[in-house]
Amino acid sequence: MMIKHPSSICSRCLAYRRLFSTSVRRSDQLHNAPLPPDVGYTRLTNRGLISITGLDSTTYLQGLITQNMLIANDPKKRVRNTGTYAAFLNSQGRILNDVFIYPLPNSNGDQTEREWLVEVDRNELPTLLKHLKKHKLRAKLKLRALEIDERTVWSSWRNHSEPRWAAYNLEADTASPFSSSPDVVGCIDSRAPGFGSRLVTPGSDDLRSHLPDESQLAGSEVQLDSYTVRRMLHGIAEGQSEIIRETALPLESNMDLGRAIDFRKGCYVGQELTIRTHHTGVVRKRILPVQLYTGEAPSATSPIYDPSAQIPVPAQGSNINKADGRRGRSAGKFLNGVGNIGLALCRLEMMTDIALTSEGSQYSPDKEFKVSWTSESEQPSEVKLQAFVPSWIREFILAGGAKKTSARSGEVEGERARTLVEQLGEEEEAQRRE
Numbered sequence: 001m002m003i004k005h006p007s008s009i010c011s012r013c014l015a016y017r018r019l020f021s022t023s024v025r026r027s028d029q030l031h032n033a034p035l036p037p038d039v040g041y042t043r044l045t046n047r048g049l050i051s052i053t054g055l056d057s058t059t060y061l062q063g064l065i066t067q068n069m070l071i072a073n074d075p076k077k078r079v080r081n082t083g084t085y086a087a088f089l090n091s092q093g094r095i096l097n098d099v100f101i102y103p104l105p106n107s108n109g110d111q112t113e114r115e116w117l118v119e120v121d122r123n124e125l126p127t128l129l130k131h132l133k134k135h136k137l138r139a140k141l142k143l144r145a146l147e148i149d150e151r152t153v154w155s156s157w158r159n160h161s162e163p164r165w166a167a168y169n170l171e172a173d174t175a176s177p178f179s180s181s182p183d184v185v186g187c188i189d190s191r192a193p194g195f196g197s198r199l200v201t202p203g204s205d206d207l208r209s210h211l212p213d214e215s216q217l218a219g220s221e222v223q224l225d226s227y228t229v230r231r232m233l234h235g236i237a238e239g240q241s242e243i244i245r246e247t248a249l250p251l252e253s254n255m256d257l258g259r260a261i262d263f264r265k266g267c268y269v270g271q272e273l274t275i276r277t278h279h280t281g282v283v284r285k286r287i288l289p290v291q292l293y294t295g296e297a298p299s300a301t302s303p304i305y306d307p308s309a310q311i312p313v314p315a316q317g318s319n320i321n322k323a324d325g326r327r328g329r330s331a332g333k334f335l336n337g338v339g340n341i342g343l344a345l346c347r348l349e350m351m352t353d354i355a356l357t358s359e360g361s362q363y364s365p366d367k368e369f370k371v372s373w374t375s376e377s378e379q380p381s382e383v384k385l386q387a388f389v390p391s392w393i394r395e396f397i398l399a400g401g402a403k404k405t406s407a408r409s410g411e412v413e414g415e416r417a418r419t420l421v422e423q424l425g426e427e428e429e430a431q432r433r434e
Contacts, residue, residue, distance in 0.1 A: 054141030083187030089270025157196030
């Protein structure tokens with residue numbers, strides 16, 4: 001339907017409507033992306049940066065993000081020196097933006113006036129900047145969106161040679177585990193075990209010009225869509241086309257196991273619902289990798305990307321339903337895809353074999369699921385999909401989120417989840433020192 005007077009519609013509402021429309025245009029959808037190599041690095045041109053500088057920059061961020069800006073359990077309450085994964089929430093505990101935050105060393109050595117870089121979905125730069133300015137009030141700080149060529153965001157990885165969980169201490173004394181240069185900042189990407197590293201470099205030069213040592217950086221630069229394939233195979237959502245603004249919840253988006261939330265820190269915007277869900281609730285939905293198919297159901301235990309696959313990719317926000325044609329509760333929502341793989345927000349007890357409570361699960365191994373939508377040509381389209389639970393997500397859920405029956409039980413299981421993650425981190429730290 002053609003809109004005759006678009007000026008009468010709020011731009012945010014129009015964007016939101018487009019996101020969940022069943023006739024979303026797929027012209028920008030990635031197809032036939034190259035298979036990601038075992039080692040390599042990617043220039044993340046889809047990410048932007050905001051600079052926050054000033055005396056109040058740290059305390060300002062402390063009240064807005066899910067991560068702790070201070071070193072935990074430090075009696076001196078020293079400011080963290082490392083980059084980290086985090087999120088901005090609204091007052092209802094819904095995600096506004098998924099971000100990485102990096103500290104920039106002060107050239108004059110003054111640690112009281114810190115500068116932080118906030119990495120966010122580039123399309124969200126104006127919206128996040130507006131949100132930050134709204135909460136600035138009388139805080140002594142400056143906010144500025146960086147130009148495209150001012151700094152560059154990178155992702156680098158080495159399959160099979162990185163730790164199960166990030167060995168780099170989130171409370172270390174240096175801003176980057178990769179380079180002694182103060183101009184290069186970064187952190188281990190903790191969203192999945194061994195997923196790789198995140199780096200920010202000055203200018204637009206190739207990453208190897210800043211990290212020439214092969215021990216620090218391996219492989220060559222690969223395309224952004226290859227990084228997207230790798231990210232989806234790991235079950236990692238990124239940006240507000242996948243982590244839907246003001247709709248997605250942090251725990252459903254796997255931010256708890258991605259170490260984006262400090263459950264011990266003080267108050268921040270959106271904390272109440274997040275903490276209550278963590279301690280007493282059951283997270284019934286999670287973002288998972290899915291395999292798209294049109295014939296027989298895949299027999300593999302994890303999604304397999306086929307660059308030559310010619311499978312229609314569902315519209316973003318499409319409902320997932322049982323393939324037997326029976327009407328019932330939606331099993332989830334499709335978020336994004338490349339070729340024959342994608343990401344979806346899945347009801348665990350419907351689409352996977354994970355039982356969250358003693359009531360049992362609705363899952364059956366022979367049950368299939370489908371997504372139906374209307375294509376650009378106004379023709380109905382349909383594709384089947386199968387969800388997979390990566391081993392680290394399964395371990396985390398079973399250790400801390402399964403079969404909670406009471407508030408007290410929730411507290412105990414939540415503590416078990418934190419203990420598991422801490423133990424994994426300690427094991428890898430010990431291996432690194434040997």
